[in-house]
Amino acid sequence: MNSDFENGIVILGAGNVATHLSIALKKAGFLIKCVYSKTIPAAKTLALKVDSHYTNEINQIPVEADLYIIAVKDEIIEEIIKHIKLKYGVIVHTAGSISIDVFKGRFKNYGVFYPLQTFSISRNIDFSNIPICIESSNKVLENKLSNLANSLSNSVHLINSKERKWLHLSAVFASNFANHMYSQASEILSQSGVSFDLLKPLITETAQKAIDNDPIKAQTGPAIRNDQNVINKHLEMLKNNPEFEKIYRILSDSIFTLNQKKENK
């Protein structure tokens, strides 16, 4: 392991990102000095997993750690930054949509350590292929944070705040919205008595196709063929569910429009 942060790491937060990141750091040999969370049971649960102290009082956080990782909900980040005290350590946040400038004027060495993945506490995750996006207040720190990231993952990237906010927005489409399409498929099937299991090979292959090729080129189905016959049948089937009907219509139009745009290029 590298020795940049040997005086230990403080984790602020005990949610999905905080949990998976702490466990990965612990596994990589780093010392987790303290877990902070407003809710003691959450702090304690994570602290036990990574062999750490814990607290729900921000002024009880040790001031002599080498690294402070803020992994809380976006809207609490500024609040934490206002109240946290540290002697010489580095402070980073893990948020896709928050600029590095949130630290400006308050700290000397600060940065962003953004693991681009969808995390759930109950789900094991292999950090080694998760892209970690690094941004830093200075070059020396950039190297240190890159080394830290390299000890967790083979996919480390220097991404500035502007790039990161576009990356985060695109991730909402590729993950949250794609998952919502699975949810809607599940809702549709639950009314027909057919098992969602039948869709699983299709979901896997659709994702794999988009990864192996360009998703725009990989598109299939009635919308890209502009098969109005099938589209109208589907809209008719959804007429008792105006929300799903609207989404079906808008996305079918959008698939066709994007395809036209690409073909005309």
Add this chain to the structure above:
Amino acid sequence: MNSDFENGIVILGAGNVATHLSIALKKAGFLIKCVYSKTIPAAKTLALKVDSHYTNEINQIPVEADLYIIAVKDEIIEEIIKHIKLKYGVIVHTAGSISIDVFKGRFKNYGVFYPLQTFSISRNIDFSNIPICIESSNKVLENKLSNLANSLSNSVHLINSKERKWLHLSAVFASNFANHMYSQASEILSQSGVSFDLLKPLITETAQKAIDNDPIKAQTGPAIRNDQNVINKHLEMLKNNPEFEKIYRILSDSIFTLNQKKENK
């Protein structure tokens, strides 16, 4: 191999489904007697792959084959059914959204053989885990078609026309619409200079999570947290792209609504 269709199979169509299904049948030891397509080059290309005759004349199709598989665009199916002549063989189509009744009154032994997957000609595919949905005009044929399907796949299901049309609709959401979310993510990133590669582990994990759990329970992100701060930032970023902005808004609302509905149950 089973001997139900030993006098050979005629494939009508030379597109994605026709190609992959013919190759899988050939591999499983079946004789492909003839490939029919309106376009000779397509018919020839597929015929060469499966060691078969080919024609673009519907009245040149051999009348003494055991099985006729229609794998053409939905809107041409009825046209083919009107003109095809066969002596004793079985006829099936492969379409998700077309009822078995399309054959009624014209043939004695007919059915549906619907492989639920997204096919692209250029992409190799393992048929063994693809769900094949069977429907038949009678029990004897149901067994024969199930045996045929079992020789290609470990996932064979008896699905009637009503169930199949819901399955097909749900597949549009789970595959075509999910893929469009990847396409939109790709479009957003292409303007920011960040590589789409960074999203690939996220896409894989999102699909895997939905498969291992319930996608509705697996949802993460700003919409399900009702994080208006992030949502408004994203809408602001999309203000020059009204179509993407509208989709972002509608899908965020829909994620939140579905979650509320589930929590109130």
